Amino acid sequence: MMDKITAFIRKHQTVVLLAVPLVLAGVLISMFGSRLLLDIYTYFCVSLGMVYGLQVFMGNSGILSWTHVGFVGIGAYVTGILVTPPMVKEMGVPNMYPALVDLSLPVVPSILIGALVAAAIAALIGYPLMRLNDFASVITLFATLIVIHVVMTQWDNVTNGPRTFFGLPQWTTWGIALGGALLMLLAAYWFRESGLGLKLRATRDDRYAAAAIGIDMIFTRYLGFVLSALMAGFVGGLWALYITSFSPKSFYMAEMFLLLSMLVIGGSGSVSGATVGAVVVTIAREVLRQVEATINNAHVLSFEVFGLTELVMAVLMVMVLIWRPSGVVGGQELRLPRFGKKKDVPAEVDGLAA
Amino acid sequence: MIDLEFVINTLSLGSLYALLALGLVLVYGILKLVNFAYGEYIMIAGYAIYLSATLLHAPWYLTLLIAVLAAVLVSYLTELIAFRPVRSQSPNALIVTSFAVSVFLQNVVLIMVSPRARPVQLPFFFSRTIEIAGATVPLRNLLVIAVTAVLLVALSLLMKKTVVGMAMRAAADKFTTTRLMGVPANLVISTAFVISGLLAGVASIFWVSRSASVDPLTGAAPLLIAFIAVVTGGMHSTVGAVVGGFVYGLVFNLLSVTLPASMISYRDAFMFALVVVFLLFRPAGIIKRGYTEERVG
Numbered sequence: 001m002m003d004k005i006t007a008f009i010r011k012h013q014t015v016v017l018l019a020v021p022l023v024l025a026g027v028l029i030s031m032f033g034s035r036l037l038l039d040i041y042t043y044f045c046v047s048l049g050m051v052y053g054l055q056v057f058m059g060n061s062g063i064l065s066w067t068h069v070g071f072v073g074i075g076a077y078v079t080g081i082l083v084t085p086p087m088v089k090e091m092g093v094p095n096m097y098p099a100l101v102d103l104s105l106p107v108v109p110s111i112l113i114g115a116l117v118a119a120a121i122a123a124l125i126g127y128p129l130m131r132l133n134d135f136a137s138v139i140t141l142f143a144t145l146i147v148i149h150v151v152m153t154q155w156d157n158v159t160n161g162p163r164t165f166f167g168l169p170q171w172t173t174w175g176i177a178l179g180g181a182l183l184m185l186l187a188a189y190w191f192r193e194s195g196l197g198l199k200l201r202a203t204r205d206d207r208y209a210a211a212a213i214g215i216d217m218i219f220t221r222y223l224g225f226v227l228s229a230l231m232a233g234f235v236g237g238l239w240a241l242y243i244t245s246f247s248p249k250s251f252y253m254a255e256m257f258l259l260l261s262m263l264v265i266g267g268s269g270s271v272s273g274a275t276v277g278a279v280v281v282t283i284a285r286e287v288l289r290q291v292e293a294t295i296n297n298a299h300v301l302s303f304e305v306f307g308l309t310e311l312v313m314a315v316l317m318v319m320v321l322i323w324r325p326s327g328v329v330g331g332q333e334l335r336l337p338r339f340g341k342k343k344d345v346p347a348e349v350d351g352l353a354a
Numbered sequence: 355m356i357d358l359e360f361v362i363n364t365l366s367l368g369s370l371y372a373l374l375a376l377g378l379v380l381v382y383g384i385l386k387l388v389n390f391a392y393g394e395y396i397m398i399a400g401y402a403i404y405l406s407a408t409l410l411h412a413p414w415y416l417t418l419l420i421a422v423l424a425a426v427l428v429s430y431l432t433e434l435i436a437f438r439p440v441r442s443q444s445p446n447a448l449i450v451t452s453f454a455v456s457v458f459l460q461n462v463v464l465i466m467v468s469p470r471a472r473p474v475q476l477p478f479f480f481s482r483t484i485e486i487a488g489a490t491v492p493l494r495n496l497l498v499i500a501v502t503a504v505l506l507v508a509l510s511l512l513m514k515k516t517v518v519g520m521a522m523r524a525a526a527d528k529f530t531t532t533r534l535m536g537v538p539a540n541l542v543i544s545t546a547f548v549i550s551g552l553l554a555g556v557a558s559i560f561w562v563s564r565s566a567s568v569d570p571l572t573g574a575a576p577l578l579i580a581f582i583a584v585v586t587g588g589m590h591s592t593v594g595a596v597v598g599g600f601v602y603g604l605v606f607n608l609l610s611v612t613l614p615a616s617m618i619s620y621r622d623a624f625m626f627a628l629v630v631v632f633l634l635f636r637p638a639g640i641i642k643r644g645y646t647e648e649r650v651g
Contacts, residue, residue: 064446128634135589136637138388138449139581143626146578150623253574257457264450306469307461314458318436321451325443 014333015189018275019182022048026178038174040286045177046239048278051262052184052271053231056191057224059268062204066141066256067122070148071229073251074121075114075236077152077159080168082110083241088167093160100158107171111237118233122226130221133207145256152248159248166245172238180238184231188271191227200224254310258285261313265320267327272334277327281313288312359489364607365600366495369502370560372599374576375583376509377553379595380546382584383526386445390452391432392580393573394459395551399425399558400474400568401463407475414477422555428459429551433544441543456573463570471569474562498560505556506596509549513592518545526590582629588639597640 009016022045029041050072058065081089081096082105089101105113129140153162172180191197202210203217211217240246258281266277288309295308320328374396381389402424406417432455440451482493513519518541524532525542533539561576562568579602587598605628609621617624633639 058446062444062446064449128630132633132637134386134445135382135388136585136633136639139585140630140633143578143582143629147623147626147630150620154619154623257453260450260453264447268446307464310457311461311465314454314461317454318440318451318458321443321447321454322439325440325447 012189012193013335014272015185017334017336018185018272022181022185022275023178026174030174040282042172042174042177042242044278044282045174045181046172046235046242047259047262047282048181048275049177049184049235049238050232050259051266051274051278052181052188053228053235054259054263055268055271055274056188056231057221057228058263059270059274060192060197060200060204061221061224063221064138064141064260065225065228066138066145067148068228068232069251069256069259070145071118071122071232072236072239072255073148073152073248074118075111075233076240076246076251077165078114078117078233079110079237079240080165080246081158082113083107083169083171084167092167093156093165095157096160097157107169107241111234111241114237115230115234118236119226119230122229123222126225126229127218127222130218130225145252149248149252152251162248164245164247168241168244170242170244172242177238177242180235184235185271185275187227187231188274191224192271196220196223261317263327265317265327267324267329267331269326269331270329270333272332273327273329276329280328284316285309285313357489358487359491360607360611362486362489362491362495362499364604366498367607368600368603369499370557370599371579371583371603372596373502373505373553373557374561374580375587375595375599375602376506376592377550377557378580379584379589379592380522380553381550382589383592384522384529384546385437385441385448385543387437387441387448387452388581389550390449390577391455391459392452392550392554393575393577394456395425395429395554395573396558396561396576397463397568397570397573398428398459399555400562400572401467401472403474403476403559403562404472404568405467414475417475418477418559421559422552425555425558426548426551429547429554430544432459433547437547438540438543460570460573467570469570471567473567476559476563476566480563494560494563501556501560505553509592512549518542522546582625584639586629586632586639588641590638591641594639594641601640 026041026045029037033041050068053072054065054068057063057068081100082103084092086101086104089096093101125144129137129144132140152159155161156163159165192201199210199215199220202213202215203220207217243250262277262281263274264277265280266275267273292308324330377395378389378392381387381392399421402421403417406412406420410416412420436451436455437448440447480492480494480497483490484493484496485491511519513523521532521537521542522545524535525537525539529539532542557576562572583598583602584595585598586601587596588594602625606621606625609624610618613621613624636642
């Protein structure tokens with residue numbers, strides 16, 4: 001029995017290796033860290049959840065999934081509409097459909113419904129999109145994000161249009177954010193290691209060979225896409241309950257660039273890569289923001305410096321890609337170095353970095 | 355509703371979109387790179403007009419020349435510095451690199467010039483209108499048709515008659531084989547970027563003339579148009595890009611005149627939804643080309 005448990009843990013040690021530092025960091029920061037540090041940590045955990053969701057589809061299928069942040073937005077809006085008290089909605093969203101104004105649900109079901117709605121929309125539009133490859137797939141997913149964005153900004157009976165949607169309770173604490181991130185970690189890891197994930201990775205590495213051994217590429221991709229949207233919608237709900245007020249701008253290019261840079265810098269091929277990327281990007285971004293704020297507050301320059309953070313992030317990203325095109329971690333999962341007997345299968349080599 | 359004015363406006367819009375799409379597809383054909391930084395070449399050219407007019411007080415023909423040169427230079431430099439080191443790697447790395455380059459260029463302008471829009475001085479004759487057979491048409495609409503026609507002829511001569519043009523066409527078909535024939539990869543790719551920058555620069559002059567101002571996000575809209583035109587037209591040929599540009603212009607103008615006023619703000623969503631539906635039935639676009647190789651560094 002004991003043997004079985006240790007063997008199980010050894011087989012899935014990646015999860016432990018990723019989760020333990022994450023939890024430790026959270027506990028330490030909540031005990032000794034400042035308020036600001038705890039805020040950064042909470043936001044980091046939520047972003048991490050989004051990156052895991054992105055990894056599920058993009059990492060395993062090799063398709064650049066622009067729509068991801070759109071599904072985060074759908075989850076956020078659905079949660080917002082369900083959770084916010086009718087009084088507040090009447091005031092904040094004057095044009096909202098009366099049926100939506102009267103809706104009011106507890107927090108947890110709201111988040112779950114948000115996730116389901118995001119998944120349902122993905123399921124509705126996803127199948128045809130999964131048939132496309134290369135240029136066409138990048139562009140259509142990009143166009144889909146724009147369609148989602150246009151609908152969000154124009155449908156003011158639901159989303160309050162381009163204006164801010166406000167009045168959500170701040171329900172997501174650091175512990176809940178951490179819990180959400182861990183749940184997403186498990187989901188992403190489980191998917192990657194599952195038969196379905198393996199099939200999807202096969203279609204990524206060689207779609208003809210995958211088809212030749214009987215993998216239904218489109219359907220496999222489709223399932224990955226819907227799961228990814230489900231995760232995005234779920235984290236979107238957590239995000240909305242942390243930020244409490246937001247507008248469609250929050251679910252567009254700038255945010256997508258951030259998520260993409262996290263995944264690509266870390267290495268899209270693995271859950272470990274997603275984690276490392278999120279850590280690196282969050283730290284780099286916060287440091288740069290501090291520098292930018294310091295420069296602006298010190299008034300050493302005659303003008304305010306806007307956009308320095310994004311500028312340096314972009315340069316860093318290109319440098320990382322030149323240095324390690326498949327990300328810092330590459331395609332493998334983190335594992336402890338093995339000593340002595342070697343009976344396990346060798347770690348997977350990333351197929352993308354030929 | 356469909357009169358001479360509509361035809362000329364559609365032709366001019368289509369010409370502009372064809373230029374945009376052509377610049378994008380030249381690079382895609384060879385490098386299989388979806389270049390998200392392409393819109394920024396247009397933005398940079400717009401700023402070049404603004405800066406050369408305000409700082410150098412250059413006459414209009416010089417500002418236009420400087421604009422095109424700036425776009426060419428930036429296009430070439432991004433290839434040299436950012437894309438060349440990444441290009442033999444995964445296609446996603448290349449796309450993300452181009453997105454990073456785009457963010458970089460936007461923020462450079464944001465910091466160096468201003469986040470706010472800047473007015474662009476355009477030649478006096480751009481805003482003139484003339485009458486043809488009872489239809490009032492802005493002169494620049496006719497200009498863009500003429501310029502596009504000239505550029506298309508020049509480009510097709512270049513592609514068909516010169517060695518480098520033939521090398522580019524061969525590379526778009528089978529890059530590895532072309533390299534085995536002794537064609538230097540760097541030369542072909544750099545040339546593609548230079549021409550892409552040239553087309554972006556020329557298109558930019560007409561693009562910024564519509565709003566007569568330029569801001570750091572100016573490049574986003576033309577980039578999208580180029581994307582959509584390329585996928586609709588067919589991403590494996592330059593002809594496809596041109597056809598896609600004209601079709602896009604036509605559909606856009608048709609939607610503008612037929613959609614009720616309350617739905618006009620959804621026009622972009624309609625456009626993209628139409629494109630997605632179209633691609634379901636014909637994933638290769640309007641102009642289909644036979645075998646094309648997967649990406650090779």
